[in-house]
Amino acid sequence: MKLYEVFIRSRRGLDHKHTGSLHAENPQQALEYARDIYTRRSEGISIWVVNSSDIVASQESDCESFYDPHDDKPYRHAAHYQLPDEVNNM
Amino acid sequence: MIDKQQLKEFVLRLGDDSLVLGHRLSQWSSNGPFLEEDLALTNVALDYVGRARMFYGYTAEIAADGSTEDSYAYNRDCRDFTNLLIHELPRGDFAFTMARQYLVDEFNLAYMERLKLSRDKTLAAIAEKAYKEDLYHLRRSTSWILRLGDGTTESHDRLQNAIDDLWGYTTELFEMDELDQEMSKANVGVDVASLQPEWIRQVTATLSKATLTVPADDWVVTGGRKGIHTEALGHMLSDMQFLQRAYPGQQW
Numbered sequence: 001m002k003l004y005e006v007f008i009r010s011r012r013g014l015d016h017k018h019t020g021s022l023h024a025e026n027p028q029q030a031l032e033y034a035r036d037i038y039t040r041r042s043e044g045i046s047i048w049v050v051n052s053s054d055i056v057a058s059q060e061s062d063c064e065s066f067y068d069p070h071d072d073k074p075y076r077h078a079a080h081y082q083l084p085d086e087v088n089n090m
Numbered sequence: 091m092i093d094k095q096q097l098k099e100f101v102l103r104l105g106d107d108s109l110v111l112g113h114r115l116s117q118w119s120s121n122g123p124f125l126e127e128d129l130a131l132t133n134v135a136l137d138y139v140g141r142a143r144m145f146y147g148y149t150a151e152i153a154a155d156g157s158t159e160d161s162y163a164y165n166r167d168c169r170d171f172t173n174l175l176i177h178e179l180p181r182g183d184f185a186f187t188m189a190r191q192y193l194v195d196e197f198n199l200a201y202m203e204r205l206k207l208s209r210d211k212t213l214a215a216i217a218e219k220a221y222k223e224d225l226y227h228l229r230r231s232t233s234w235i236l237r238l239g240d241g242t243t244e245s246h247d248r249l250q251n252a253i254d255d256l257w258g259y260t261t262e263l264f265e266m267d268e269l270d271q272e273m274s275k276a277n278v279g280v281d282v283a284s285l286q287p288e289w290i291r292q293v294t295a296t297l298s299k300a301t302l303t304v305p306a307d308d309w310v311v312t313g314g315r316k317g318i319h320t321e322a323l324g325h326m327l328s329d330m331q332f333l334q335r336a337y338p339g340q341q342w
Contacts, residue, residue: 001124022126025237032230036130 003052004030006037008044016048027051092276098152099172100273101213102162103315105145106173109163110323111194112138113330117181130230134191137223144216164334168324169317176259178314178323182252185238185245189252192231196292197263197285199224204280213278232296239300250302257305262312264289 001023007016019038024030030049039047058066070076115135122128146159171178176194181187202224205217238245264286266274273279294304313319333340 023124024126029233032233033126033130035226036133037126040133 001025002030004034004049005052005055006030006034007048007050008034008038009046010044012045016046019043021052024049092272092278094152096269096272097210097278098149100269100279101145101149101152103172105142105149105162106171107177108138108145109142110171110173110326111177112136112142113326114177114179114181115187115191118187123184131187134227134230137220137227141216141220141223144219148212148216160334164331168319168327171319171323171327172315172317173323174259174262175311175314175320176256176262178320178326179256179259180322180326182255183248185248186252186255188231188234188238189249190256191227192235192296193253193256193260193293194263195224195228195231196289196296197260199228200285200288201280201282204285207277208279209277235296235302236300239297239302246301249300253297253302254305257307258309258311261307261310262314265312265315267315 002025003021004024004027005021006019008019009016022030022033022037024033027049031047034047034049038044112135115131115138118128119132119135120128122131142163143159146162149162150157150159176190179186179190182190199221202217202221206214206221208214208217235249238249240246264282266281266283270279270282274281297304311320
């Protein structure tokens with residue numbers, strides 16, 4: 001059986017978040033199993049399933065070239081902005 | 091006009107159907123063919139046990155004699171159970187479990203759709219919830235019928251054998267005894283006999299699509315509503331009721 005990654009949106013306005021993975025015969029079955037395994041305590045209102053093999057992932061060896069160059073560019077961070085309370089879920 | 095005793099007996103039947111099938115399904119818990127299916131099947135089992143609790147709870151409320159949902163589940167013997175026989179048959183192999191589930195799901199969905207219109211508000215509310223669950227159950231069991239029936243030679247043969255072994259128990263789903271007729275006339279229960287043609291049509295369509303043969307109607311077993319059961323129910327109850335029998339009144 002194929003491996004699928006499961007993404008769940010917990011409520012309207014939020015993003016789908018990766019919650020786990022599961023095995024299934026086809027995408028439809030993966031969706032049903034995702035419902036049974038990851039939403040039985042009302043965790044979600046929308047499910048995405050994706051073939052794990054379709055995900056292109058960065059590698060440990062990419063770290064140096066990918067992320068280290070950002071270390072000395074603090075002016076890119078929004079760390080000093082005050083977020084109004086009305087803005088939820090950022 | 092239906093009286094309290096009739097309503098109680100009617101609701102108790104529905105509770106017995108749900109509990110016995112729920113318990114049979116729960117026997118797959120931790121023994122499923124693979125983890126994902128194990129969890130999915132256990133979810134369905136829980137839906138039925140939950141349904142049994144609602145029906146038994148309502149039965150106790152009507153009886154108003156100090157009985158509780160537990161007394162109906164644990165303190166009655168075989169002959170007091172009035173479930174349809176198809177629910178009590180041992181779980182068998184996975185093909186048998188899914189074959190029974192599919193045949194029963196097709197029936198239950200149509201049944202609950204009608205029961206939602208019951209004049210009895212409590213039954214209508216339970217049916218409202220059960221109908222939604224059954225929509226999902228049927229979606230699952232139908233896809234298993236197609237997958238196994240149109241799968242390998244072995245999965246096809248196992249499923250065909252299961253359908254053959256179950257077929258004679260399906261007639262009972264549509265039997266109307268005096269109580270059923272009274273309840274249906276009072277718009278509290280469901281005219282199950284009227285559901286049969288559509289059920290046959292749906293089941294035939296699915297089985298054909300799954301390359302399976304609809305068995306001939308050459309044998310029929312009934313008796314569940316009268317408390318006449320197969321030998322399987324007693325064994326199931328001795329297991330299910332063990333704790334309450336050995337330690338009466340024991341609680342979690």
